[in-house]
Amino acid sequence: MTVVILTACPEGLRGHLTQWLLEIAAGVYIGHVSTRVRRRLWARVIDMAGPGRALMVYQTTGEQRLSFLVHDHQWTPVDLDGITLVRRPAEAIFNAALPAGWSRAAKRRRFGRRT
Template sequence: MILEKVPTSLRGALSRWLLEPKTGVFLGNPSARVRDELWDKAIKKTKASGVILQIWTDQNPQGFSSRQYGERERMFIDFEGLSLVKIDKNISTTKKQNSDTTNI
């Protein structure tokens, strides 16, 4: 799981089941049931500005499946059964403009 802008308490809850090698990045190999429970917990604790990306191994041509919550610059999209990354330039432009104005 990759988390952005989430409460610290959520990171603590996830660290009981997964390793956090870098802030907001969680690794592990939980069962499908535990993975779904962690997803539900993350969704409930995340506010509107938060972002969650969950990726796990799966038996498909790419070897993984994913789900996401929140709005990110880079989003997985399904294209005829394949996951591709779509870069939304509107989101990146808005973020850049916001960071430019805060540095003034």
């Protein structure tokens, strides 16, 4: 099984992927393709993505039984002892923990302390 997720990519690329995969939601494609077709699809995604981002997840043998590829994405795959994890940029983690513009009441509800 192969899953491709596109963000802000040209319509031509989306149309090309529908020849091989089923679009189940906007920018999300899924299907069963051979390894050869999957590699060619990924090469086409990289060529046609333009300013957009792309992520491909596919089935492999091994501990996790899946692997993935990313293109122009802030999150990067990192191999740790044979297991692939995703490294997020530090600023994204800190911004998500304490979003700007929260009221004092919302902070109390979220963090359970008085400010």
